[in-house]
Structures are given as C-alpha cells and as structure tokens.
Amino acid sequence: MEKLLEIKNLSANYFAQDIKIPALRSVNIDLKKGETIAIAGESGCGKSTLALAVLKLIEFPEGEVTGDSVEFKIEKNSIDLLRLKEEEMRKIRGKDISLVVQDPYSSLNPVIRINKQLAEIYRIHHQTCEDIDIDGISKKYLKMVHLPEPQKILFSYPHQLSGGMLQRVNIAAALINNPDILISDEPTSSLDVTVQKKIMDMFFELKDNFNLSQIFISHDLNLISAFADRVYIMYAGRVVEEGKTADIFTSPAHPYTIALLEALPHLNAPGLDLKSIPGEVPAPESIGIGCAFAARCSHSRDICFNSLPELKKINDNHFTRCIKR
C-alpha cells in the first residue's frame, strides 16, 4: 500500500524557563492510505506533542519542531510539511489533515453558534459563492456523526451541548473538508464511559465507510487492539516498538510494551492480579543517553543506561528498540 505520510526523524522541544524540554525524539512513523495506526503509551510519553509536531503547531517561543522530513502525498505530489511556510501549512490543517483533541470544549468558541463555526471552517478552504447552502452541508456532517436533531444543534451555542455532543461536533468539523488524514488525540478520554462507547462506535463506522487514514492516539490498549491496524508504542518521546496490532498484542517485544499489557485489565478475567509498572515516565529534560525505560525495567543491564539500543527488526512490520532482542 502507498505511504500517505512518512515522518522521518521528527523531534520537538518545548522551551520553559531557559530549559529545553525534548518531548519528542527522532521519531519515524508512516501511515499508509486507508490505514489506521495507533500511538500508545503512558501519559507524558509525547503522544500529543507528536500530533502537534506533525501539524507544526509548536512554534517559537513555546517550542520548536525539527527533523528530516514529514512527507505528505497529496494527489500526485509529495510535499514536505516540515519545509512549508505557515501560510501553506494553514491550507493543509483542517482540510487535508484534521485534528480532534481530547477536550471537546477547547476547539470551539463558546459564544458563537455552531453553524457559524462550521461555516467558517468550511469557507477557509473553499472559494464559495454566497448562495451555497453551508448550513445544509454542516447538517449532513452532523448527521454523519449521529447527532440527533442536527437543525437544533446547528443553531446552538457550544455551552448548550454536553461534552459528548460537542465532541461529535468537533469530529464533524474535522470531517467537513473531507480530509485524507484524521488525527485524533485521546478523543474519548474526557467523556463518560457510556458516551465513549458510542463515540468509538462512530469511529469504527468512519473507518469502514470512508477512505480515511487515521492516526489514533490513546493510552487505552483495549480500544487500540480492536481499532488499529498497526501500533506504535511510545516511551519518553521515542518509539520503542512498532508492529501490526496482532503482533504487538500476541508477541510484544519491548519490556515496556509487555509491562503495559500486563497492567491491562482483562474484561474476560476480572479479579486477575494486575501488575503496575514501577516508577514513572521520566521528565524529558532528565533523560540520559541510554534507554529511557532502563530504570523501570526488570531486564536492564549497565549497557542499557549507557547507550541507546538500535531499532531491531523482528519481522517486516515489527521492530523494537531493546538489547534483549
């Protein structure tokens, strides 16, 4: 399958009080046409930073994005997003590549009606004449995300809607320009469990019915196992393992992945003792030269602290960064 997005050696740093915080470190990720990849890992591992870095939403003085390239295939061309000027990047964001974030309240303006906001998102990317029925188009997308009474929602203010409804509006907004790539950053994490399930059902529907390619960021491995074609496990700003979903879940290779899976509650085996991972994800600025997981790893040896393990191949799709392999 053709690669739609090829991220090469991408890094991101934040700047805070004169220190450089290397939150994303030389990450290589690719996404094929029609594929859903998941980015997993504990909180603080750099998942959100990756999403922001791809869309170049980290800028001086808050931080910087560096790296070799982020190749995006658009029609017959390939463009390097890393080299694009902000003006060009703005044409891609929300049109060719859309982002849905965790907090449903953060993306919409609370004092503007939904119809105006959706129309604005549509208009930025279309040379529309005045008489086009943008409300009609918006309604179509609100229906697509299973919002009841789209007409009523269209004329509501964000504060009149529940978190779950608002997240559906955000997803409709992300889809309204027919993007090639949808990046979702923990899109259901802030919602009630019952609402989460309904929104995930909709994500499954989107996957089946549209030719979308998706980057799905989540710390919920149960969700990922059902939803993604391939998985990238991130730890302390790096990808430590990648592989087809089945391989990651049946033959995990990195001690971090194994630890994450052992900490996973099994729906069919309640009461089973869960192992928690000792220690915490280190702060990016405190990470040394070796494997960042070494301090929490029961297999670590001196060498793990002193040099970064190379990425080793397990099969054509399955790779890990651990000397144990």
Ligand SMILES: Nc1ncnc2c1ncn2[C@@H]1O[C@H](COP(=O)(O)OP(=O)(O)O)[C@@H](O)[C@H]1O
């Ligand atoms: N704006 C910021 N300024 C400084 N540090 C940040 C900022 N955003 C995130 N970080 C730090 O970068 C690291 C990765 O964060 P993040 O990408 O949000 O991880 P995740 O999404 O996996 O939870 C964390 O250590 C976090 O504290």
Ligand SMILES: [Mg+2]
């Ligand atoms: Mg995050």
